[in-house]
Amino acid sequence: MTTMNVSLPDELKTFVDERVTHDxxxxxxxxxxxxxxxxxxxxxxxxxxxxxxxxxPGVVADAAYFKALRQRISTEG
Structure with a gap:
């Protein structure tokens, strides 16, 4: 693992510390x-x-589309 050093203003450091504790x-x-x-x-x-x-454009996802999808799933499963 590599180490990085990041400089933050005090306000952001406080925010990060709060997130660490809170989350x-x-x-x-x-x-x-x-x-x-x-x-x-x-x-x-x-x-x-x-x-x-x-x-x-994609296919129309209407009732017939979902019926065919359910049939395909039931025959493949």
């Missing part, structure tokens, strides 16, 4: 790692949304 993190490092993971996940979700938005 039950074991340490400041654990809190920061969680923030980084969440940011990475948000970026991944954003990429997926953009990919979907750029993929063109």
């Amino acid at each position: 039950g993190y074991g340490s400041t490092s654990e809190y920061v790692r969680d923030l980084i993971r969440r940011d990475r996940e948000r970026g991944h979700l954003r990429d997926l949304v953009l990919e979907g938005a750029n993929s063109g």
Whole structure:
């Protein structure tokens, strides 16, 4: 594991300390790692949304679509 040092103004340090205590993190490092993971996940979700938005129109999800989906699931299961 690699170590990083981060300088924070007192106001942000107090905020982080409060989040660590309030949210039950074991340490400041654990809190920061969680923030980084969440940011990475948000970026991944954003990429997926953009990919979907750029993929063109999808199929119509009407009653017939869901009926066919249920049939496919019951025969594959």
